[in-house]
Amino acid sequence: MDRTTTTPGDSLTRYGGSIPGGARQAAYRLTAPAASELPILIAVPHAGRAYPGALLDSMRNPGFAALKLEDRFVDLLGEGVRRETGVPLLVAQAPRAMIDLNRAEEEVDWDMFARGKPDSLGSYSPGVRVRSGLGLIPRRIPGLGELWKRRHEHSELESRIAAIHRPYHEELARTLVAMRDRWGAALLIDLHSMPPLGANGAQQAAEFVVGDRFGTACDGALIGACFGHFAELKRLAAHNRPYAGGYVLERHAAPAAGIHAIQLEIDRTSYLDSRMAEPGPGFDDMVTMLAGLVRRLAIAVADLGRRGEWASAAE
Secondary structure, eight states: OOEEEEETTTEEEEEESOOTTSTTOOSEEEEEESSOSSSEEEEESSOOOOOOHHHHHTBSSHHHHHHHHSOTTHHHHHHHHHHHHOOOEEEEOSOTTTOOTTSOTTOOOGGGBTTOSOGGGOSOOOOHHHHTTOSSSOOEETTTEEOBSSOBOHHHHHHHIIIIIHHHHHHHHHHHHHHHHHHSOEEEEEEEEEOOOOOBTTBOOOSEEEEOTTTTSSOHHHHHHHHHHHHHTTOOEEESSSOOOOHHHHHHOBGGGTEEEEEEEEEGGGTBOTTSSSBOTTHHHHHHHHHHHHHHHHHHHHHHHHHTHHHHHHO
């Protein structure tokens, strides 16, 4: 499903991909001005809430599992920031329970499938994320156990990759390249939420975690801008611990080519209610804080673009 509509303020919303069994629902939506106003793209891969009935029927405890898997209402935070700043916003509408867009196509737990690992795959050693139960299709959640009533079929995986995973990442790559070509540099903010981090002794737990894959995903000036912003607001942030960034950053970050990326995790208690189920009293403040961060980062990204470092590196 590919279609484009005009939204108030002359922004365009493009819908792409499709959710298998989802009554022709698009897998993602990209809302952006006709010409980018800031060299930043916000992407939200884990807040999708378009659950086909067949998917819910196959889950052991769909209500609780969905709530635990989702980055609950991070898409609404992103929408608020988009309205305040004009940055493009890419939101996955397909739920993480169906397919995790922050995992590579190969990160599959083949024990979840009725026919097991394909013979063509040869030797296979699952990575840490797969072994933890959170592979391309999540298998289990701590405190809940197995998510599914039955084993999956290979055809289900293939259709989800073709209709959701590949179109989303192709759109993400196109948008970043177009933005880089316009500004000389571009920044992806891969926006997530996290459960509260445990305090370390007398040290307060961080409210934000900024991940750059240990310095490989973006210029250090952008990390400095992030921590400067949070410090001025007296909000505690951590760097790469415990979230350094996943497949999205692995695939799309290319600082030498002018495309930078960070993963930003936000403590859910900062913007949700006490049940972590609905927007809470801190929601509007969080939007304002993130909008300020985006504006600050935009200055740093534009400066990188003016230097033309990626073009020099390419030559």
